[in-house]
Amino acid sequence: MTTRVDEKYEAILRQHMKVKSEFVFHDDTVLGDVGLDSLTAVDVMLSIEDTFGVTFPDSMLTYDVFRHYGTLRDGVQQLVDES
């Protein structure tokens, strides 16, 4: 059975992004618009890796993956599915 990452993933982003509790993430939410910069990206990456027991390969440490809420979530899901 595939483990869905959605809840824990959203919790990680809420922990590090500058959003209010009532803010709703959508797949096309641009993470750079809600506080993702290079410093925050490191925090998010390390939290995701610790939480899900995965490691981001170099091929996934790209702006394309980290651009939208949905693209990063899909990347995390892929890593979990492959682990």
Place this chain on the structure above:
Amino acid sequence: MAVLAGASATRPAGDGAQLGGADGADDPPAFLLRTSGTTGAGKWVAVRERQILAVLDAMGAPGHLRHSEGEVVYATPPLSHSYGLSTLFETAKAGGALAFPQGTSPLGPAGDLRAPELAGRVTAIEGVSDFYAQLARLLGRIQLPALRHVGFGGGRMDLDAVERFRATFPGLTYSIRYGLTETPSIVSGATFRPPYDGDWTSSGRVLPVWDLRLVDGGGRPVADGEEGEIELRGPGLAWPYLGESAPDGAYFPTGDLGVLRGGRLSVRGRRSLFIKHGGHRFSPQEVEAVLRRFDGVADVRVSMGGDGLTAEVVVDGGRDAALPEPALRRFAARRLPAYAVPKNLVRRAEIPRTASGKIIRAAPTAAATTPRPTATPSDLTPAPRENNQGR
């Protein structure tokens, strides 16, 4: 560029006329950089080739900071900043190679360094403490087999980051530099080699090209070992500012406070930022550096408000994380003199910083959230002259 040849250059006739304008056809500026200046208002610094060469020649003296032929330096400060430009000159004159962040990684310059073609070749890094704090968190996943040297500039040395580097890369040399936009390259520098028994709070020996003195509030030179404002003059000084004038032989007042002992300089911080409290005067950065070492503190700003000495604290764990006030107070009380222990601890979502990473110094508020200020043109200019202040 003639300066990269490492020798005094003679300009072809007519070159100066294209660049000199009001600055003189035979001594035109090579670079125009913007700095906040001592008054806080933006000032333009005209850096001339002869000034750059004067300082570079002094760096060749034994015992002073210098890069070497064959080095590959990963230069993270932008070329619009004096530190970045200085790294370019120093490395090029020494015959080394430079590599710059390409902006290809969402993790910033630390992430760009992961590129195998780069990581395997880099022998030295130059950067500010915020960059090293981030890079230190990624050390477990970055292979830097050729790394020999880590250089700090543009502010205080992050000793926590140094500890992580020392644990991961034994045997590296480290350097710290003190310089200003008005001084091409550096005023002073120190290098630390194994067994690392030097004074890590020192900014090192003053380059012989500088006539440096420390003065009290009345402009009188202070004795060796006493604190005073750093003033400079010399062939490397790019001052007065564009459009301004100063008497011949005048010393440039840097606005930085320091202590000089036996030719070694320790920079304590910006005079305008010093706090007077409890009968003492101290830099808020010294208090901030201590509080940042508390496990759980992500960032901090210290200031004197109407209600006393206040530390605004960003806590690890996001917006809902609680401020560990009792533990943080005990931590501060054990490591700081009583007059420097903040009376008020206020949790904040973030500390406002300029685009170059400098803390914006303003009166503290009790607000738990503060939006990041929108970058303005002034934020995108070279960082203020708040260079290394040591510890």
